[in-house]
Amino acid sequence: MLRRLLLLLLSLGACSAAAQTPEEKGLAIATAAERRDDGFGDFTANMEMILKNRHAEESRRKLRVLEREVPADGDKGLTLFDEPADVKGTALLTFSHKVNDDDQWLYLPALKRVKRISSANKSGSFMGSEFSYEDIGSQEIDKYRYKYLRDEPCDGKPCFVIERYPVSPNSGYTRQVVWLDQAHYRTWKVEYYDRKQSLLKTLTFNGYQQYLGKHWRAAELFMQNHQSGKSTLLKWSDYKFRVGLKDADFNEASLKRQR
Amino acid sequence: MYIGVTLSTLIVAGTAAADWSGSVALEYRGFTQTPLDDEQHRHYFSVAAQPEYVYALPDSKDQLRFVPFVRVDQYDSERSHADIRELSWTQVGDSHEWRIGIGKVFWGVTESQHLVDIVNQTDLVENSDGEDKLGQPMVNLALIRDWGTVDLFVLPYFRERTFAGAEGRLRWQPRVDTEQAVYESSRGRDHVDYAARWAKSWSGIDLGLSYFSGTSRDPRLTLGSDAGGNLVLVPHYELIHQAGLDLAAVQGAWLWKLEAIYRSGIDPAYFASTAGFEYTLSGAFDSGVDLGLLAEYLYDDRGDDSPSPFQDDAFAGVRLAFNDAASSELLFGIVQDLTSQARMFNLEASRRLGDQWKLSVEARAVAAAPADDPVFPIRRDDYVQLELARYF
Numbered sequence: 001m002l003r004r005l006l007l008l009l010l011s012l013g014a015c016s017a018a019a020q021t022p023e024e025k026g027l028a029i030a031t032a033a034e035r036r037d038d039g040f041g042d043f044t045a046n047m048e049m050i051l052k053n054r055h056a057e058e059s060r061r062k063l064r065v066l067e068r069e070v071p072a073d074g075d076k077g078l079t080l081f082d083e084p085a086d087v088k089g090t091a092l093l094t095f096s097h098k099v100n101d102d103d104q105w106l107y108l109p110a111l112k113r114v115k116r117i118s119s120a121n122k123s124g125s126f127m128g129s130e131f132s133y134e135d136i137g138s139q140e141i142d143k144y145r146y147k148y149l150r151d152e153p154c155d156g157k158p159c160f161v162i163e164r165y166p167v168s169p170n171s172g173y174t175r176q177v178v179w180l181d182q183a184h185y186r187t188w189k190v191e192y193y194d195r196k197q198s199l200l201k202t203l204t205f206n207g208y209q210q211y212l213g214k215h216w217r218a219a220e221l222f223m224q225n226h227q228s229g230k231s232t233l234l235k236w237s238d239y240k241f242r243v244g245l246k247d248a249d250f251n252e253a254s255l256k257r258q259r
Numbered sequence: 260m261y262i263g264v265t266l267s268t269l270i271v272a273g274t275a276a277a278d279w280s281g282s283v284a285l286e287y288r289g290f291t292q293t294p295l296d297d298e299q300h301r302h303y304f305s306v307a308a309q310p311e312y313v314y315a316l317p318d319s320k321d322q323l324r325f326v327p328f329v330r331v332d333q334y335d336s337e338r339s340h341a342d343i344r345e346l347s348w349t350q351v352g353d354s355h356e357w358r359i360g361i362g363k364v365f366w367g368v369t370e371s372q373h374l375v376d377i378v379n380q381t382d383l384v385e386n387s388d389g390e391d392k393l394g395q396p397m398v399n400l401a402l403i404r405d406w407g408t409v410d411l412f413v414l415p416y417f418r419e420r421t422f423a424g425a426e427g428r429l430r431w432q433p434r435v436d437t438e439q440a441v442y443e444s445s446r447g448r449d450h451v452d453y454a455a456r457w458a459k460s461w462s463g464i465d466l467g468l469s470y471f472s473g474t475s476r477d478p479r480l481t482l483g484s485d486a487g488g489n490l491v492l493v494p495h496y497e498l499i500h501q502a503g504l505d506l507a508a509v510q511g512a513w514l515w516k517l518e519a520i521y522r523s524g525i526d527p528a529y530f531a532s533t534a535g536f537e538y539t540l541s542g543a544f545d546s547g548v549d550l551g552l553l554a555e556y557l558y559d560d561r562g563d564d565s566p567s568p569f570q571d572d573a574f575a576g577v578r579l580a581f582n583d584a585a586s587s588e589l590l591f592g593i594v595q596d597l598t599s600q601a602r603m604f605n606l607e608a609s610r611r612l613g614d615q616w617k618l619s620v621e622a623r624a625v626a627a628a629p630a631d632d633p634v635f636p637i638r639r640d641d642y643v644q645l646e647l648a649r650y651f
Contacts, residue, residue, distance in 0.1 A: 051584050059584050059614060084614045085650030087586070088280055095462075101511070103462055111390060112365040116465050120512040124541045124549050125582035170512070172542060246353075252458070253356055253401055253408065257322060257349055 026146030026162040033185035034141055040215045042068040042245035046238045049129050054229030059084075061127050068245045073097055075138050076250040081127075091255045094119075096138040101168075107255040114252050123172025130201060130223040130232040132172055135192075143167055144176075154179040154188045173200070186216045194227075201225050211241050275317050281310035281326075284648035290428055291624075292639040298425050305332040309344065322349045326394075330385070335427030337437070338384040344394045356401040361394040364412075366456060366469055368507040368516040369533040371555045371574035371594060375503035375518045377471045378454055380418035387429050387623065387637075388605070393418045407459030417448035417474045420494065431480065431636045436491035439483060442474065443497045450474050450498070463510065469503040475525070479566065499524040512539045516555070531559040531567070535574065551578035553592065563598065568633040571598045585610040601628040601635075619646040 020028070049061040062083035068076045074096025081090040089109035096102045102119040122134035144164035152161050159179045166173055174197055179189040186208055194200040207219030221234040248254065288303045307330040314323040326345040332338035347360030364378040378395055385391035396416040402409045419440055423430035444450035452473020459466055478494030485491045499522055506517040519532035535555025542548070553576035557569035576592030587610040594603040602625070609619040624641035628634045 053584065084611060085280060086282070086611060086615075086617045086648070088650070097462070100462065101509075103460070103509075112363045113367075114365075116368070116507045116509055116514060118509050118512055118514050118537075118539050120539065120541070122541070124580070125547050128582055128584040128586055170541070248353060248403060251403060251408070252460070253351075253403055257351065257356075 022148045023146060025148035026164070027141075029148060029160050029162055029180065029185070030141055030144070030146050030164065033180055033187070036185050037215055038069075038071075040069055040212070041242045042066070043211075043239060043241045044243055044245070045217075045236050045240070048235045048237070049127065049131075050233040050235070051129050052231045052233075059128075061129070066245055066249065068247070068250060070095075074102065074140050076247070077138065078250055078254065087127075093250060093252075093255050094137065095250075096140060098140045099142045102137060105252065105255065112256065114255055120170045122168060122170045129234075130225045130228075130230055131234065134166070134168075134171060134173075135203070135223070149177070151182075152179070154181065157181045157183065157188075159188065184216055186218075199226055209239075211239055215241065275315060277312070277314045279310060279312055280651060281308070282648045282650045283308045284646050286644060286646045288428070288642050288644045290639075291641045291643070294428060295432055295636075295639055296425075299428050300334050300426065303333050303335065303428070305330055305338065307331075320351045322351075323347070324349070332427070335384070335424045337422060337424030338427055340384065340421065342382065342393055344392075346394070347397075354403050356399075356403065358397070358399040358401075360396070362397050362399065363392055363394060364397075364399075364410075366467060366503070366505060367518055368465070368505050369518045369535065369555055370516075370537070370553055370576065371535075371557060371572075371592065372533055372569055373518075374520045374531055374533055375467070375469060375505045377469075377476060377501060377503070378412060378414065380420055380476050382421050384421040384423055384427070393421070407457050410454075410456045410458075412452075412454040414452040414454060414473060415449075417442075417450060417452070417496070419448070419496070420476065420478060422494075428642065429637055429640045431492050433490040433492060435480060436483065436485050436493060439485075439491070439493045440478070441493060441495045443495070444474060448474075456503075463508060465505075465507045467503075467505040469501075469505075471499070471501045471503070473498065475499045475522075477566070497525050512541070513537075514539070527561065529559065529561045529565070531557075531565075533557050533569075537578070547582040549578075549580040549582060551580070552576075553578060557594070563631070566633060568596065568601070568603075569594065570596075572596050583610075585612070596632065599629050599632045601632045602626040603634060615650050617648045617650065619648070620644070621646075 044066050047063045047065055051059045060083060064080040066078040070076055077094045079092040081087045091107040093105045094102055104117045104119045106115050106117050123132050126133055126136050144166055147163045149161040149163055152159055159181050162178050164176050164178060173192050174195055175193045177191040178187060180187050188205050190203040191199060192201040201223055203221060203223045205218040205221055208216050210216050217236060217239055219236055223232045284307050286305045290301050309326060309328045312325040324345050324347050328344045329341040330339060343361050345362055347358050347362045350357045365376055367373045367375045379392035381389045382391040382393045395414060395418060398413045400411045419437060422435035422437055425434050450473060454471045456467055456469035475497050478496050480492040480494055483491055483493040501520055501522045503520045508515040514537045517534045521530050522528060533555050538552045540550040555574040557572040557574060559565040559567055559570035562570055572594050574592060574594045576590060579589040581587035589608040592605045604624040606622040609617060611617050621644040625634050625638050628638045
C-alpha cells in the first residue's frame, strides 16, 4: 500500500515536472534573470565603442549613459555622445515600455532641436556599430517569447541555453540563442539569427563585476558580425549605482543641457 | 553672496568642468549660372569657426556656455560676419530652470519650413534654408511640471535679419539695404518682446502651444534708394502677435507632423500651416540603410499675396541614413508650388572622414519660377556647396 502510494506520488511529481513545457521553463529562466536585477534604482556609466571593419581599421565612440528604473513600466535612459567630435552634445532619451514601442527623442545640438524618432526602427545600427537599437535597448521580458533548449557549460560554468523570439514585427531577428549561468543568471553569450534564419552575429560578455552586492554588470561586450566580418567591442567603465537620478533628469530640458 | 558661495564650492570641490570644443570649416560655393548683377561672382570661398566653451560648476546645477561664431567670405562683405551664438548662464532647479544671456531656442517638428520657430532671428547669409540663427538676448524661465513644461521668455533686444551684400549671391534684386531698417515700434530694436510655450509629451505624442508678442523676425521689404541713389530694398520690422501649435505623433514607422500659426497685428492677419509625415523603412534594400520618405503640404491663407514662397506647395523628400562608421547621410527634397508651378530642389549629404573631419555637400536649385513668385530673384542662383570641417 505504502509502496503504491509512493509510486503514485513519484509519478505525480514526474508529471508536474513534465508539465513544465520548454516554453514555460524558458520564460521562468528569463523572469528569474530579470528578478535578480530588480531594484538597481539608477546608475551612470561610461561607454567606449571600438568599431572594427574587415580590414581591422578602427574607429572609436565615447558615450555616457544614465538610467533610472521605473518599476511599473520599462526604464528611462539618457545616452550622451562625447566622441567623435562632430556628434558631441548629441543625446538620446528613451522611455522603454514593457510591451508597447519605446518613446525616443534625439537632441541635435547644432539646431538645438529635439526630434521625436520612430522606435519602430529597431534593427538599425546604433552609431554605425554592430549593435542595433534593439540590442542596446532595455531587454524587457514581454518583448520576447521563450523556449528552454538544454543545459550546457559556458565560460566553464553550468549554464542554461534558451531561445527567445522577438514579439515585434520590426525586429531584425527571427530568434536569439542565449547562454546564462545557473548560479547568477548572468548572460555570457547571445547568437542572433536574421530574418533569413542564418546566423548573423554573436555577442560575448566578459569581466562581470557585482555592484551593491547584487547587480552584475559585464565590463566588456564583444559583438562579432559573421556576415560582414565587422565587429564592435563595447567597454563599460565607472559604473555608479544609486546616484539619486530623478524623473527630472530624463526630460526634454535635461536632453538640451547635458554636456 | 550667491557668487561667493558658488566660488567657495568650486575651490573646495575643485572638480568644476571646463571644456572647449567646436569646429573650423572651409567652404566653397559654386554657382552654375552667370549672375543677374555684374557685381556678383560665380565662385566663392569662405572660412568659418565656431568654438564652444562650457563651464559647469561641480554641483552640476550651474552651467556657463559661450559660443562665438565668425565667417570670412571672399567677396560678400555681409556674409563676412561675426556673432555670439550663445553666452548664457543656466541654473537648474528641481522643477525649474533659469537661463540668462544670449541663447538659442528651436520650436517645431516639420522638415520643409519652420513656421512656429520664432524666438531667434534667421542668419540668412549663412544658409538660405533659414536653419542658421543669430544669438538672441533672453531671460528664460522653464517650469517643469507633471502637466507639462512652460517656457517663459523676455527678449529685451532685437536682432535684424542678415542679407547678402552687393557682391553676394542668393539675394533680392535690388539688394536689401540693412542700414535703413525701419521699425514699427518707436523703441526700434530696444522694444521688449515676450514669448511663451507650453509643451507636453505623452506616449507617442508631443504637443506644443506657443505665443509670441513683439517685433516680427520676418521683415516686409519695400523699394527705396541708398545714399548713392541706387535702388535698394528696405526692411520693415512690424509688431506682431503669433499663436503657434506644433504636434508630432508616432505610430510604428510613421511620424506625423503638424505646425500651424496665426499671426495678427499686421494687415492682413493670416493663418499658415505645414502638415505631413515621415515614414521610415529600416534596413531597406536588405542592408543597414534606413530609408525615410517625407511628404508635407505647406499652406498660407494669403495665397499669391504672401511674401512667403510656400503658400500652396507640396514637399516630397527622401532621407537615407547609411548607419555606417562614417555616419553617411543624404537628404533630397523637392518643393513644388501647386499654384505658380515653381519648383525648388534641395540636396544635403555628409560623411565623416577619420575621427575629426566631416565633408558636407549641399546643392539647391530653382526651376520654372514665374516673375511674380517670391523665388524669382534667385532663379539664376543654383549652386553646389562643399564644406570640409574639422571638429575638435
